[in-house]
Amino acid sequence: MIKTSRKLLATSPTNIIPLIKNLSPWAQKPNTQTSLHTFPKGPSILATNLIVSYCTKGLLKEAHQLFDEIPERDVVAWTAMISGYTSSGHCSQSWDMFGMMMGSDDVSPNSFTVSSVLKACKEMECYYCGVMVHGLAIKYGVDGSIYVDNALMDMYVTCGDTMDDACVVFKGIRVKNVVSWTTMIAGYTHRGDGFRGLHVFRDMLQEEVELNSFSWSISIRACASIGSKFYGEQIHSAVVKHGFETNVPIGNSLVDMYCRCNSLSEAFNFFCEMVEKNLITWNTMIAGFGRSGPxxxxxxxxxxxxxxxxxxxxTFTSVAAACADLAALSCGKQVHGAIVHRGLERNVPLANALIDMYAKCGNIGDSRTIFNEMVVRNLITWTSMMNGYGSHGYGREAIGLFNEMLDSGIKPDQIVLMGLLSACSHSGLVEEGLKYFNSLCIDTHVALNQEIYGCVVDLLGRAGKVSEAYELIEKMPFEPDEFVWSALLGACKAHKVLYLGRLAADKILDLKPNRADTFLVLSNIYAAEGKWGDFAKVRKLMRGVWSKKEAGRSWIEVKNQVYSFVVGDNMYAADMHLVYEELELLVLHMKDAVYVPDTDSLLHDFEDGT
DNA sequence: TTAGGGTTAG
Known part of the structure; x- marks a missing residue:
C-alpha cells in the first residue's frame, strides 16, 4: 500500500512524523541576520505579498528570510511559502515548511495550504505523504473543497499504483468541475489507458461540462496514445467547431496525434497552417517525424x-536519436558540442540519448565516458548503456553493469531485462542468460511477457539450441506472437532447421499475412527441401506483397556527408568515388573478419520481370 | 495576501 518515491529517499515513512512535529533543522535556526523590515502588529499582508513576489522571481532565500522575520505568521503567509517552494520545484522544502506549520500551535491549514502541499506530494511522487495529507484534510474539514479534492485526485493519479484512489475521490465529489474531469482523463491517459481516458471524456460531454483548452488537449493526447486517427479527427473537428483551433497547446497535441497515428502529411499540413507555433510545436515535429525517419x-x-x-x-534528445539512427558520428559529435555549449549536458534524458547515439555510431567508449560523468542516472541510463554493450558484443560488461544497477538500488523493468538477455544472446552467453531468465525474472518481480520470451528463444536459437527454443515456446503461458516465432525462424534459418523453420514461417504468416521477408525464407526452405510445387506457390503469393515492400535503404557517412541509397540506385555526386572507396574498405574488413555473406536472403531466381 | 488540470525526449 505504501509507495515512497525515489526522489524522497531522505523522507522515509519513519522520519516523516518528526518532520510534522516541526523538526526541520535548517528552518528552525534562529535568524541571526540583521532584519531589514519592520512589521505592524498582526498578520502582514504587505510582507505576504512580498513573499509571493520573491517566490515568483525565484528569490526563495529572500522570501524565506522575510518569512522568518514576520513576527505573527498567519496561514496565508505559511501557504505562500509552501506554494512558492512547490512552484519553484523545491518540493522537499515545501514539505518541510508544511511540517513546521503543523508543529506551530497557533495556525491551522486551510484549503489553500492543503492543495499546495498535495502538489508537492505529487511532484515528489510520495504516496505516503499524500495519504497523510488526505487524513489531515479530513481532520481540518477542508476535504469538501473542490480545489482540495482535485489536488487529491491529481496526487493519487501520480503516486498511486492504480487509479482506484483517484476514482474514489472523483466519485465522492458532488459538483465536479472541468478540472476534476480533466484530471481523470489525464490520469488514465498518462498511465497508458487512453481508451478509459476517452470514456471519461465521453462522460464529460454527456454531463455537458463546458470544455476548455486543457480538456481538448488531453483528449487529443488520449487519441494519440492509442493511435486512433478516427477519434483524433473527430475531436479535431470539434476543436474547430468550438473555436479552439488557434490554441497552441491544442495545436501541438494535434500535430503529435497525427504523427503518432502515422499521418505525417496531415501533421505537416496542420503544422504549416498553424498561425502561432512555439518551441514545443517544433519539438513535436522533430520527434514525430523522427519516429518514421531520421x-x-x-x-x-x-x-x-x-x-x-x-x-x-x-529538441536535442530527438536530434541525437536521429543521429543515432543514421549512425552519423560526426553529426552526433556536433550535436554533443552544441549541447555542452548550451550547458544542457546534465539533463538525464539528453545524456541517455547521447549514450545511445555514441553506441549506435560505434563509439562505445564515449558512451561509457558520458555514463561515468553522469551525477544522476535513471533506469533508462543503465538500459541505454547495457544495450550499447550488448550490440557491441560485450555481454559480460552488460551483465556486470546490470549487477551494478541492482546494487545501486534501481529496480529493473521488462525493457532492461530484454537488454540483458539480448546482450547474452549476442555474446553466446547462453547459460548466464538462462540463469537471469530463470531467477531474476522471479526475484525482481518483473512480469514475463512475449518480448522477454522472444529474447530467450533468440538466446537459445542463436546458440543452435533450436529444439530447446521450440520447447520453450510450447511451454509459454500465453499464445506466442509474431516476434517469438520470428526469433525461432531466424534461428532455423541460421542453423538450417527446415521443419521447424517451416512451422515458424507458417505461424508468422497466419498472424501477419503480408510479411514479404517471411515468404522469402519459406520459399527458400521449400527449395532446400526440393518441394518445388510449394516453392512456386509461395513465390506466387510473394509477388503480391513484395511490390508493396519498402526498399531496404542503406546509408554511409563519408567526410561529414551522409549518402543514402537502395539497391540499383544511380547515385550522382561530385565525390561519389569516396563512397565507393569507403565501401571497398568495408568489404576488406569483412573479409579479414572471415565474414560469410548470407546469400539465402537474396532473390536469385525471382528476377523474372515481375 | 495563499490553491487546480494540458502539448515535446527510450
Whole structure:
C-alpha cells in the first residue's frame, strides 16, 4: 500500500512524523541576520505579498528570510511559502515548511495550504505523504473543497499504483468541475489507458461540462496514445467547431496525434497552417517525424534554426536519436558540442540519448565516458548503456553493469531485462542468460511477457539450441506472437532447421499475412527441401506483397556527408568515388573478419520481370 | 495576501 518515491529517499515513512512535529533543522535556526523590515502588529499582508513576489522571481532565500522575520505568521503567509517552494520545484522544502506549520500551535491549514502541499506530494511522487495529507484534510474539514479534492485526485493519479484512489475521490465529489474531469482523463491517459481516458471524456460531454483548452488537449493526447486517427479527427473537428483551433497547446497535441497515428502529411499540413507555433510545436515535429525517419527530423531541426528558434533539451534528445539512427558520428559529435555549449549536458534524458547515439555510431567508449560523468542516472541510463554493450558484443560488461544497477538500488523493468538477455544472446552467453531468465525474472518481480520470451528463444536459437527454443515456446503461458516465432525462424534459418523453420514461417504468416521477408525464407526452405510445387506457390503469393515492400535503404557517412541509397540506385555526386572507396574498405574488413555473406536472403531466381 | 488540470525526449 505504501509507495515512497525515489526522489524522497531522505523522507522515509519513519522520519516523516518528526518532520510534522516541526523538526526541520535548517528552518528552525534562529535568524541571526540583521532584519531589514519592520512589521505592524498582526498578520502582514504587505510582507505576504512580498513573499509571493520573491517566490515568483525565484528569490526563495529572500522570501524565506522575510518569512522568518514576520513576527505573527498567519496561514496565508505559511501557504505562500509552501506554494512558492512547490512552484519553484523545491518540493522537499515545501514539505518541510508544511511540517513546521503543523508543529506551530497557533495556525491551522486551510484549503489553500492543503492543495499546495498535495502538489508537492505529487511532484515528489510520495504516496505516503499524500495519504497523510488526505487524513489531515479530513481532520481540518477542508476535504469538501473542490480545489482540495482535485489536488487529491491529481496526487493519487501520480503516486498511486492504480487509479482506484483517484476514482474514489472523483466519485465522492458532488459538483465536479472541468478540472476534476480533466484530471481523470489525464490520469488514465498518462498511465497508458487512453481508451478509459476517452470514456471519461465521453462522460464529460454527456454531463455537458463546458470544455476548455486543457480538456481538448488531453483528449487529443488520449487519441494519440492509442493511435486512433478516427477519434483524433473527430475531436479535431470539434476543436474547430468550438473555436479552439488557434490554441497552441491544442495545436501541438494535434500535430503529435497525427504523427503518432502515422499521418505525417496531415501533421505537416496542420503544422504549416498553424498561425502561432512555439518551441514545443517544433519539438513535436522533430520527434514525430523522427519516429518514421531520421532525415526529415534533421531537416526540421535545420529549418527551426533558420527561423531563430532556440532548441532545448527535448529538441536535442530527438536530434541525437536521429543521429543515432543514421549512425552519423560526426553529426552526433556536433550535436554533443552544441549541447555542452548550451550547458544542457546534465539533463538525464539528453545524456541517455547521447549514450545511445555514441553506441549506435560505434563509439562505445564515449558512451561509457558520458555514463561515468553522469551525477544522476535513471533506469533508462543503465538500459541505454547495457544495450550499447550488448550490440557491441560485450555481454559480460552488460551483465556486470546490470549487477551494478541492482546494487545501486534501481529496480529493473521488462525493457532492461530484454537488454540483458539480448546482450547474452549476442555474446553466446547462453547459460548466464538462462540463469537471469530463470531467477531474476522471479526475484525482481518483473512480469514475463512475449518480448522477454522472444529474447530467450533468440538466446537459445542463436546458440543452435533450436529444439530447446521450440520447447520453450510450447511451454509459454500465453499464445506466442509474431516476434517469438520470428526469433525461432531466424534461428532455423541460421542453423538450417527446415521443419521447424517451416512451422515458424507458417505461424508468422497466419498472424501477419503480408510479411514479404517471411515468404522469402519459406520459399527458400521449400527449395532446400526440393518441394518445388510449394516453392512456386509461395513465390506466387510473394509477388503480391513484395511490390508493396519498402526498399531496404542503406546509408554511409563519408567526410561529414551522409549518402543514402537502395539497391540499383544511380547515385550522382561530385565525390561519389569516396563512397565507393569507403565501401571497398568495408568489404576488406569483412573479409579479414572471415565474414560469410548470407546469400539465402537474396532473390536469385525471382528476377523474372515481375 | 495563499490553491487546480494540458502539448515535446527510450
Amino acid at each position: 532525415h526529415s527530423s534533421l531537416k526540421f531541426f535545420c529549418q527551426m534554426g533558420s527561423e531563430n528558434i532556440i532548441p532545448n533539451c527535448f
